[in-house]
Each structure stands twice: as C-alpha cells, then as structure tokens.
Amino acid sequence: DQQVKQNSPSLSVQEGRISILNCDYTNSMFDYFLWYKKYPAEGPTFLISISSIKDKNEDGRFTVFLNKSAKHLSLHIVPSQPGDSAVYFCAADDTANTGNQFYFGTGTSLTVIP
Amino acid sequence: DVKVTQSSRYLVKRTGEKVFLECVQDMDHENMFWYRQDPGLGLRLIYFSYDVKMKEKGDIPEGYSVSREKKERFSLILESASTNQTSMYLCASRRGGSTYGYTFGSGTRLTVV
Structure with a gap:
C-alpha cells in the first residue's frame, strides 16, 4: 500500500512562472518530509526538508508547505527555470521508528518550457 | 566531499547470470x-x-539478496537475473x-537481455 502519493505524474510550466508539486501521505506518524530532485541517469539529490513542527520551510526559490491536518505537502518553485526540469520525489519518515527508511512517492516529472 | 559510490553506471547481463551491484x-x-x-x-x-x-x-526483495560484511559496503545480488529486473538501481546511505x-x-x- 502506497503510503506516500504523488498524483500528478507530470507537470509543464513556463519559465519564470510558479511550479507547484503536490504530495499526499496516509501515515499520521510521519513527522519528517523531504523533496529530492532527480535528473536522468543520475542519483536523486536532496532539495529541501521540513519537520512536522513547522508548516513552511524556504530555501531560495524553493518552499515546502506542510498541512498536517490534510496530510499534504507541496513544493513551490518560484521562478521556475529550465534547469529545474527533472523528476521530483517527495519522501516521508516516521523518525520514532528505528527502521530509518524513507517512504517515497512515485515522482512528478517537471518540464520548464523556455 | 562525502559520497556514495556505485561501482558501475551501466551494466548489461544475460538472463540467468548472477549479478553483483556494489555500493560504498x-x-x-x-x-x-x-x-x-521504474517509470x-x-x-x-x-x-x-x-x-x-x-x-x-x-517491499520487493524477491529475486534479490544482499551482503554487508563491512560498514562502508553494501552489495546487492541478483541470484539469477531475469528481464523483469532491468531497471535503475540506486544505493543510499543515512x-x-x-x-x-x-x-x-x-x-x-x-539491462538484462
């Protein structure tokens, strides 16, 4: 059973506009969330994270929002650039669980059109 | 610069071969x-x-095994490769x-052919 879901397999955005990528989760014990970015033929790289004690975290053009009551997080990229074109995975963790594994969504492929 | 190194970027193996993927x-x-x-x-x-x-x-251990004899190294073994194991394999550490x-x-x- 998929505990983390990204319901949009793909997204296209014009350069300079906002990209919004969404992620939903089912496990209320998840308390730490991350976004990874992946280019073809490369490993994923860490982008931004958020703990459940916050509802927003910013890093430059990237902002992650967390809505715990809705079990929903989103990644905003403003302004979007062609180099942002990649697959984005959200991941969630229950840090009290000693398993130390993240649960990943299925990914959203973002295309930023110049 | 800290890193996780996978020994091969691309591999082509035949069906039935034993395959080792190394990660350090x-x-x-x-x-x-x-x-x-997978897409x-x-x-x-x-x-x-x-x-x-x-x-x-x-979640999907069938057809695979692993070995961790040293802290820095984690190996994935495909005991008898099959075409449905054609994929991108990613190692991670935490x-x-x-x-x-x-x-x-x-x-x-x-790629398993």
Whole structure:
C-alpha cells in the first residue's frame, strides 16, 4: 500500500512562472518530509526538508508547505527555470521508528518550457 | 566531499547470470539501502541494512539478496537475473537516528537481455 502519493505524474510550466508539486501521505506518524530532485541517469539529490513542527520551510526559490491536518505537502518553485526540469520525489519518515527508511512517492516529472 | 559510490553506471547481463551491484559510502553511516526506480512506480525499497551483517527486507526483495560484511559496503545480488529486473538501481546511505536525509549514489542502469 502506497503510503506516500504523488498524483500528478507530470507537470509543464513556463519559465519564470510558479511550479507547484503536490504530495499526499496516509501515515499520521510521519513527522519528517523531504523533496529530492532527480535528473536522468543520475542519483536523486536532496532539495529541501521540513519537520512536522513547522508548516513552511524556504530555501531560495524553493518552499515546502506542510498541512498536517490534510496530510499534504507541496513544493513551490518560484521562478521556475529550465534547469529545474527533472523528476521530483517527495519522501516521508516516521523518525520514532528505528527502521530509518524513507517512504517515497512515485515522482512528478517537471518540464520548464523556455 | 562525502559520497556514495556505485561501482558501475551501466551494466548489461544475460538472463540467468548472477549479478553483483556494489555500493560504498565514506560517511561512516550506519544505514544503507537499495532501491530500484521504474517509470510510474517511483523508488521501491529492495533491502536495507542498519548495521554490519544485518539486513532487512524491503517491499520487493524477491529475486534479490544482499551482503554487508563491512560498514562502508553494501552489495546487492541478483541470484539469477531475469528481464523483469532491468531497471535503475540506486544505493543510499543515512546516518542512524537522525533527521538527515539519504545520500544517494549515481545509480546503476542494469539491462538484462
């Protein structure tokens, strides 16, 4: 059973506009969330994270929002650039669980059109 | 620069071959993971290890085994490769008990013919 879901397999955005990528989760014990970015033929790289004690975290053009009551997080990229074109995975963790594994969504492929 | 190194970027193997995928990390991380990535299916956990000689099954362990004889090295073994194991394989490591994320290797694109 998929505990983390990204319901949009793909997204296209014009350069300079906002990209919004969404992620939903089912496990209320998840308390730490991350976004990874992946280019073809490369490993994923860490982008931004958020703990459940916050509802927003910013890093430059990237902002992650967390809505715990809705079990929903989103990644905003403003302004979007062609180099942002990649697959984005959200991941969630229950840090009290000693398993130390993240649960990943299925990914959203973002295309930023110049 | 800390890193996770996967021994091969691309591999082509024949059906029925025994395949070894090697992963080495230099960060002294306790936890190591093997995932495969397939279109539309995201990242699926095959096996993970939280200590030397320890291993735990992930979501899709069938057809795979692992070995962790040293803390820095985690090997994925395909006992008898099949065409449905053609995939991108990703190794990751993570410090134990932390809120840090994974560090991933560059991946191995395995094609079984």
